[in-house]
Amino acid sequence: MSELERDLARALPALRTSTDPADRVAYARDLWPRHHLAVRAGNVAAHRPGIIVWPSSTDDVRALVMWANATRTPLVPFGAGSGVCAGILPREDVVVVDLKRMNRWRRFDPRAPVLDVEAGHLGLPLEEELGRRGFTLGHFPSSILCSTVGGWIAARSAGQNSGYYGKMEDMVAALECVTGKGDVVTLQRRTHGPDLVPLIVGSEGTLAIVTSATLRLHRATATxxxxxxxxxxxxxxxxxxxxxxxxxxxxxxxxxxxxxxxxxxxxxxxxxxxxxxxxxxxxxxxxxxxxxxxxxxxxxxxxxxxxxxxxxxxxxxxxxxxxxxxxxxxxxxxxxxxxxxxxxxxxxxxxxxxxxxxxxxxxxxxxxxxxxxxxxxxxxxxxxxxxxxxxxxxxxxxxxxxxxxxxxxxxxxxxxxxxxxxxxxxxxxxxxxxxxxxxxxxxxxxxxxxxxxxxAGGTLAHHHGAGRSKAPHLGKELGAGVDVVRALKRALDPAGILNPGNLIPAPTATEAVPS
Structure with missing residues (x-):
């Protein structure tokens, strides 16, 4: 048993964990195509995490973040692993936090209509259950079979029906998340005063771990x-x-x-x-x-x-x-x-x-x-x-x-x-x-x-996110905006434990991240 595993077991004995070699290989990467070249060359998992954990509640996530803060242990939130920009690239000292056990519907209000659903819910089962109740979220990414609500929010996802229903940032009415300091916060979309929801949507697991989302629904149409x-x-x-x-x-x-x-x-x-x-x-x-x-x-x-x-x-x-x-x-x-x-x-x-x-x-x-x-x-x-x-x-x-x-x-x-x-x-x-x-x-x-x-005056991404693959170039697009993102990181995750190296470019980063 590794020292990391012993420390975590003492602090959170009820938390489901694994250091099985097969699990560590499975959680070593996302679907960044450059990873496929390394796998083809025989380098199946060069960036294996130290341990994988499966929280089943917001309280579990909060306790985990508090422990990680105290021990300065990096945490990498994980949905279904279908990202394509190297948002997942752990190390031996990293804990990967798989949220798929958090898949409950907390509140369904057909009159609003909205659904408060936990972040680990997979996309296709969600849409199928909504359809049986006469509703749709309207979010149909190509990855719907292998992506989660939390992943959609983290990457600012766009589905194939975005022309009518909008992107993920248009669908989120509220978020519950755990910041890097261990604070459980609920953020509401607001028309007056600061609206903090857009800071978390698209932040790729670097500012907070999303635990649930209140999503706007639409009546399903047969026409x-x-x-x-x-x-x-x-x-x-x-x-x-x-x-x-x-x-x-x-x-x-x-x-x-x-x-x-x-x-x-x-x-x-x-x-x-x-x-x-x-x-x-x-x-x-x-x-x-x-x-x-x-x-x-x-x-x-x-x-x-x-x-x-x-x-x-x-x-x-x-x-x-x-x-x-x-x-x-x-x-x-x-x-x-x-x-x-x-x-x-x-x-x-x-x-x-x-x-x-x-x-x-x-x-x-x-x-x-x-x-x-x-x-x-x-x-x-x-x-x-x-x-x-x-x-x-x-x-x-x-x-x-x-x-x-x-x-x-x-x-x-x-x-x-x-x-x-x-x-x-x-x-x-x-x-x-x-x-x-x-x-x-x-x-x-x-x-x-x-x-x-x-x-040409374009962006570096639209709906796949930046991950580590595009992060070195963000300064060219955002300019001083990168410093604003770093300031947000310091405010919400002062110890820098949430998915370090992702999204936010290193001060001197100029090259693509190695596989």
Missing amino acids: RGFASWSFPSTEDGWEAMRVLFQSGLRPAVCRLYDPFDAMLARRGSVSHGPKKERAPGAGAAVLRALLRRPAAFNALIDSGLGTKAFGGALIVAVFEGPGDRPVRDLEAARRIVERSRGEYRGEGPARRWLSHRYAISYRQAPTIASGLFLDTMEICATWSRLGALYHGVRRALGESVFVMAHLSHAYPDGCCIYFSFAGSAAPGAKAGEWDAACERVYDATWQRALDAAIA
């Missing part, structure tokens, strides 16, 4: 309207999105695919159902070879010839709401979009997307096993800067990886761009050096892309 439109170019598509959202319409889903991504969507290859898995073979070798020199491939796709060959860009939209509102909104949307060079393509693409909306989240493993790497980058900007952001980041990525994009999570004043990219080791990499060579390309690609996003 939906579906539509899709094709466009000569991606730019034409996002101009139609801008006009649509600035007109006052709010489709629950509005996704614009660039020409290559749109071609895959039309064929059903992006997120339209599982395929038979095959072991990496000759096809994987050809793909690795192509992706070692992706610039020409990207240039062909971005050319007018490529755009025409792939059939142009594509918008899929889903409207929902009470009564006949979706039908009326869809009719209004058709008038707007078809005046903006959109050619109506019927309901089919949007219905297919909805039927397989979560499939893409589980398609990474075969690509990684083939010797490649795969990742996504979600950034946003105002409409006036969107073109510079799209083209600048696409060029930066395209130097070393194959890249495609879709736009979603639109607002009257701007939009999120979601780049997906795949890459390989640089030419000349030998078999025994393959994974290390992939890591070098991966790191250089992200460095260029983040710099390009800042240069």
Whole structure:
């Protein structure tokens, strides 16, 4: 038994804990794609925590934080581990705090309507139970099968229906949390006086441990309207999105695919159902070879010839709401979009997307096993800067990886761009050096892309969070705002025990965090 385990057992004997080697491996990382390269190289868990604990109440969390404060033991809150930005990267002296035993409904008020639910509740069971009662939260992230309420709040999550229901910060009416000092506080959304809820939403476990949230609900609707439109170019598509959202319409889903991504969507290859898995073979070798020199491939796709060959860009939209509102909104949307060079393509693409909306989240493993790497980058900007952001980041990525994009999570004043990219080791990499060579390309690609996003006036993230992967660059985006975040950290967590190293950049941090 380690000294850490003995100290914790003496202080909190009733707390469920584990130092089992398998548990320590399971809690050593989140789903940051760079971790996958280390795993492929045989480094399964280089950052194992000292111990994992499962509190079952706010009192348990408070007692744990008080002990950690007294012993200066770092704590890392853990939801379901589906983060993709290295928000989880523990050490031997770290206690990982898995909150999934805290999954109770504390108060359900159908008249408000609101639900006070504990932070460890998993997403899909929550939405299913709400549906049985005639309600919805309206939050449908791609990770809904493997994410929790607390994780959504920590990362400032956005679901696929954000156009109508908003993001997580729009859904939180109140939070209960335990600060780094061990204080249990309840924060209410306020229109008069300081509103502290936005400080915790998106703080990624660095300021407080969220134990429950009061969430705004909506009556579930059985009425939906579906539509899709094709466009000569991606730019034409996002101009139609801008006009649509600035007109006052709010489709629950509005996704614009660039020409290559749109071609895959039309064929059903992006997120339209599982395929038979095959072991990496000759096809994987050809793909690795192509992706070692992706610039020409990207240039062909971005050319007018490529755009025409792939059939142009594509918008899929889903409207929902009470009564006949979706039908009326869809009719209004058709008038707007078809005046903006959109050619109506019927309901089919949007219905297919909805039927397989979560499939893409589980398609990474075969690509990684083939010797490649795969990742996504979600950034946003105002409409006036969107073109510079799209083209600048696409060029930066395209130097070393194959890249495609879709736009979603639109607002009257701007939009999120979601780049997906795949890459390989640089030419000349030998078999025994393959994974290390992939890591070098991966790191250089992200460095260029983040710099390009800042240069274009965009953000470094929209809804995945910053974690440790983007933290070194936050100073470039926030400037003096980083010092404000550090001051909040000192106020709420003066001992610095909550997820140290996450989100807040080190004073001299300039490089990506190692795997």
